Amino acid sequence: MEGILAAYGDKVRFLEDDYRVLLSAYPAREGKVGIVTAGGSGHLPVFLGYVGQGMLDGCAVGNVFASPSAQKMEDMIRACDRGNGVLCLYGNYGGDKMNFTMACDAVEMDDIRTETVLVCDDVASSPKGEEEKRRGVAGMVYAFKIAGAAAEEGRSLEEVAAAARKALAGIRTMGVALTPCIVPQVGKPTFSIADDEIEVGMGIHGEAGIEVRKMMTADEVAEELLSRIEADMPLAAGDEVSVMVNGLGATPMEEQLIVFRRVAQLLKEQGVSIYMPHIGEYATSMEMAGLSLTVFKLDGELKALLSAPARTPFYTNGNK
Amino acid sequence: MEGILAAYGDKVRFLEDDYRVLLSAYPAREGKVGIVTAGGSGHLPVFLGYVGQGMLDGCAVGNVFASPSAQKMEDMIRACDRGNGVLCLYGNYGGDKMNFTMACDAVEMDDIRTETVLVCDDVASSPKGEEEKRRGVAGMVYAFKIAGAAAEEGRSLEEVAAAARKALAGIRTMGVALTPCIVPQVGKPTFSIADDEIEVGMGIHGEAGIEVRKMMTADEVAEELLSRIEADMPLAAGDEVSVMVNGLGATPMEEQLIVFRRVAQLLKEQGVSIYMPHIGEYATSMEMAGLSLTVFKLDGELKALLSAPARTPFYTNGNK
Numbered sequence: 001m002e003g004i005l006a007a008y009g010d011k012v013r014f015l016e017d018d019y020r021v022l023l024s025a026y027p028a029r030e031g032k033v034g035i036v037t038a039g040g041s042g043h044l045p046v047f048l049g050y051v052g053q054g055m056l057d058g059c060a061v062g063n064v065f066a067s068p069s070a071q072k073m074e075d076m077i078r079a080c081d082r083g084n085g086v087l088c089l090y091g092n093y094g095g096d097k098m099n100f101t102m103a104c105d106a107v108e109m110d111d112i113r114t115e116t117v118l119v120c121d122d123v124a125s126s127p128k129g130e131e132e133k134r135r136g137v138a139g140m141v142y143a144f145k146i147a148g149a150a151a152e153e154g155r156s157l158e159e160v161a162a163a164a165r166k167a168l169a170g171i172r173t174m175g176v177a178l179t180p181c182i183v184p185q186v187g188k189p190t191f192s193i194a195d196d197e198i199e200v201g202m203g204i205h206g207e208a209g210i211e212v213r214k215m216m217t218a219d220e221v222a223e224e225l226l227s228r229i230e231a232d233m234p235l236a237a238g239d240e241v242s243v244m245v246n247g248l249g250a251t252p253m254e255e256q257l258i259v260f261r262r263v264a265q266l267l268k269e270q271g272v273s274i275y276m277p278h279i280g281e282y283a284t285s286m287e288m289a290g291l292s293l294t295v296f297k298l299d300g301e302l303k304a305l306l307s308a309p310a311r312t313p314f315y316t317n318g319n320k
Numbered sequence: 321m322e323g324i325l326a327a328y329g330d331k332v333r334f335l336e337d338d339y340r341v342l343l344s345a346y347p348a349r350e351g352k353v354g355i356v357t358a359g360g361s362g363h364l365p366v367f368l369g370y371v372g373q374g375m376l377d378g379c380a381v382g383n384v385f386a387s388p389s390a391q392k393m394e395d396m397i398r399a400c401d402r403g404n405g406v407l408c409l410y411g412n413y414g415g416d417k418m419n420f421t422m423a424c425d426a427v428e429m430d431d432i433r434t435e436t437v438l439v440c441d442d443v444a445s446s447p448k449g450e451e452e453k454r455r456g457v458a459g460m461v462y463a464f465k466i467a468g469a470a471a472e473e474g475r476s477l478e479e480v481a482a483a484a485r486k487a488l489a490g491i492r493t494m495g496v497a498l499t500p501c502i503v504p505q506v507g508k509p510t511f512s513i514a515d516d517e518i519e520v521g522m523g524i525h526g527e528a529g530i531e532v533r534k535m536m537t538a539d540e541v542a543e544e545l546l547s548r549i550e551a552d553m554p555l556a557a558g559d560e561v562s563v564m565v566n567g568l569g570a571t572p573m574e575e576q577l578i579v580f581r582r583v584a585q586l587l588k589e590q591g592v593s594i595y596m597p598h599i600g601e602y603a604t605s606m607e608m609a610g611l612s613l614t615v616f617k618l619d620g621e622l623k624a625l626l627s628a629p630a631r632t633p634f635y636t637n638g639n640k
Contacts, residue, residue: 002581006581006594007599042574252569253364256323257364258323261322265326277326286574289607
């Protein structure tokens, strides 16, 4: 947290020197709906790297892979309310849900309105028909961007929540892992996997995937991930999507680009066009090797919100 | 290369479909001095990730860790000359030097003027007094930025080269490595190092460092690197520097920020202020774990050039 402040003190600040609550340092328009999130550390740039202008107003910060407390979330929501309410937009994990629910109940007593939108984009974590059980992974970055842009436009709390829900209805992610990561307080790998194996559908905390396979090429990884995403969310000729290839921490950019290349080929063959691809580390698992693929179905409204300006430590859209 | 084109085709293009020569796709002012580089692959975003507006006009692309040919460099220089010459700005490696020298000789016959500035920023690779033998590492990103901005301002070839030399006179880098990387065509690690060891002064191709030490904390790494840099380039109270903490490929952003935090503390104690810190992956060695620290001494002119607008696949300054 001291490093974040030293590096990005022009973009973010802490709530009354509380290193558990990071807030945007940019001036916000009067009455702008607040957008907040929270979660455990170890996933930079997720979560706090997206606090700033045009995305998140605040982020409550937990220990590595652990939810922050309800109290910190409550403090954050109060700090981010400008009279028109706060959208709590976060990944579908038990601890975060429990604590955010308590925090929202607490602020409601003081007539601060909140809406909750859960990110459940990981298709590997629960079958079709049980989408509400899915984990939230890299797709949340798109959700932050869409909700943040909608709030900047002056939309109401209900409208901002609706924009986030509409975006998430068209967002699907799936990942693979080649190595585990080590939680510092634990000191040993979160799971084990052989050198010649790859786990398909791995979560970003090392949650078990759906299948352990023999090592695949980058092209095969692209084909596997895209086909599973399309089985869950069919695409048709004429569709326009944004694609995120997200490195989990130790996957070279060169390999991410080889995966993107194959995804772009496959989508082109289907007549699907790509708008604003995102390739790099957006939601990591410390030093885990692997990557995830996110497909985000767009329409005119979502394209405009995606391309709206944003300035945060780890995400900048320079269109301003 | 196909991935680069699929992802960033709005910013870069290939010279007549030659995947060995990447050029900026942005329109350039008539007569702008060209800025080019070249080098082996495996270091993304170095080198080609900085081709675009306000940095490099072109990059010749070699195989992993191998120089591209003199012919490709020659083709690139010809493509980037707008009548006022081309600056060849690249890392101090034998293959690149030999090929660039041949390329410059070849274009000279057609009255295309070139200037050469070698990047020799790695203090670990040769002692003080033999700076011209040092390797070029992450500091080259700053040199690309300064030269690119000077060329955008309409300066002459000699003036652009002088700005790059002035910048490099105040740029020093040093790195540590915790794991090797694997060159795909070789299939085995480039060197070996024990789990509890860290190599100080390692090059970005796995060149031997100056010392193998027992594992250190992030704070100790920061202290070690900064003290060695300052032994080579003293800093004084009142100095202003940009600092780059550069992940080599598999080092979590969380750890990079802990190192930056300590560097910022130490500089503050010395009365040295930090302008535009750069933290992230700027010059990698595929999946190598480790990082480098670069210190760049600034004055008013260099600050203005550093903060000038740039748009490339991996580096954007949104001040426009």
